[in-house]
Amino acid sequence: MITSDLVRTRVRTLPSLPTTVVSLGQAVADDRCSVDRILNILAKDPALSATMLRLANSVMYAGDQRVMDLRTAVMRLGFEALLNLGRTAAIIRSFRGSNHLDPFRLWQHSVAVGLVSKGICRLIKMNHMDESAYLAGLLHDIGKIALDRCFTEEYAPVVQAIEQGDACLDAEFGNLGITHAEVGAMVAEHWSFPAAMVAAIRDHHQDHLTDFLPALVQIADLLVRTRIPNGPADETLMFSLEEQPAYPVVFGGGDFDAERLTFSIDDELEHAVNFVKLAFQD
Numbered sequence: 001m002i003t004s005d006l007v008r009t010r011v012r013t014l015p016s017l018p019t020t021v022v023s024l025g026q027a028v029a030d031d032r033c034s035v036d037r038i039l040n041i042l043a044k045d046p047a048l049s050a051t052m053l054r055l056a057n058s059v060m061y062a063g064d065q066r067v068m069d070l071r072t073a074v075m076r077l078g079f080e081a082l083l084n085l086g087r088t089a090a091i092i093r094s095f096r097g098s099n100h101l102d103p104f105r106l107w108q109h110s111v112a113v114g115l116v117s118k119g120i121c122r123l124i125k126m127n128h129m130d131e132s133a134y135l136a137g138l139l140h141d142i143g144k145i146a147l148d149r150c151f152t153e154e155y156a157p158v159v160q161a162i163e164q165g166d167a168c169l170d171a172e173f174g175n176l177g178i179t180h181a182e183v184g185a186m187v188a189e190h191w192s193f194p195a196a197m198v199a200a201i202r203d204h205h206q207d208h209l210t211d212f213l214p215a216l217v218q219i220a221d222l223l224v225r226t227r228i229p230n231g232p233a234d235e236t237l238m239f240s241l242e243e244q245p246a247y248p249v250v251f252g253g254g255d256f257d258a259e260r261l262t263f264s265i266d267d268e269l270e271h272a273v274n275f276v277k278l279a280f281q282d
Contacts, residue, residue: 001177002151004186010150011183011190015094020045021086028079038074038082051089052082054278058271080131088114088138092279095145099152100159104276106141109228112272114138116220119264124251133216136200139193140217143184143201147176162231169205181205207245215246223265 023041027033042049049070056073057066067073074082092107114137121130147155154176161171172179185202196213203214204221222244225234241247241261 002154004178004182007146007150007178007183007186008190011146011187014146014149014187014190017087017191018045018048018090018094020048021083021090024083024086028083033079035071035074038079039070042070042074047093048086048089051093051279051281052077052085054281055085055089055275058274058278084131084135084138087135088275089279091139091142092276095149096280098145099148100156101144101148103145104280105228106144107276107279108269108272109224109230110138110141111275112224112228112269113140113217113220115268115271115275116223116265117216119268120216120220120250120261123257123261123264129212132197132213135193136197136204136213136217137220139184139188139197140201140204140221141180141184142187143180143182146183146187147172147180151176162233165232167233168230179205209246209249212249215249218246219244219250223261224269227265227269 020041024038027037027041042052052070052073053067056076067076077085088111095107096103098106114134117133117137118130121127121133147158158171158175161175162168166174169179169181181202181204185198188198188201196211199211200213200217203209203211204217206214206218209215209218219241222237222239223241226237226239229235229237
């Protein structure tokens, strides 16, 4: 079995966030941040700058005219969105390889959960949380990649069990004594993400949630898994959204147009596929 101490030791061998992304985070956190400051940071990373241009012209952010320069891209995306897109591109670029997982499928699922989480925030008028929701959704399964990278031999039976129909958490805990959610939280700590983000990754499979962010990711994850199964166990996944314990934590006691959400998910899945294709490009 894998201990938490061993996980913390091995996740230190994972790639760190590029210095460009760290600098962007520091800049965006500064109330005095300017477009010129962002451009100076991006100028040091041509590959990330090219990705930002592609994303600014993607279906998620495209306006009436094509963006031809970084300044316009930064202004179109906004600082918070640019930071999260930069993190997304950097993380996907760092973890495109895999020993046992299908990385495109995993990132497609993860980006979709991020986009659905963000979309729900906007539907319930919690726009101030939408970028945090996106990042939490994006990283909710980062522990799977960490296990695949840091415990390659031990993780192989887990993937095999999932492919044979076992539920993901059962396969992980039964073979390893730890789950991807716990490991993912340790990765987020290693990357110095805020405590709320760490908790959302750690708790997104827990019952009886009371905090908004992990409950939101749990709902978004379920909704996406009905369309992008993580394995055979998800292929028959059915549930009533209103009966989920996390539902009142996210949507409160008021009326919510669940049908509107259901129709919007397919659009987010299409966006996720296109996003990951762009992020996979060199």
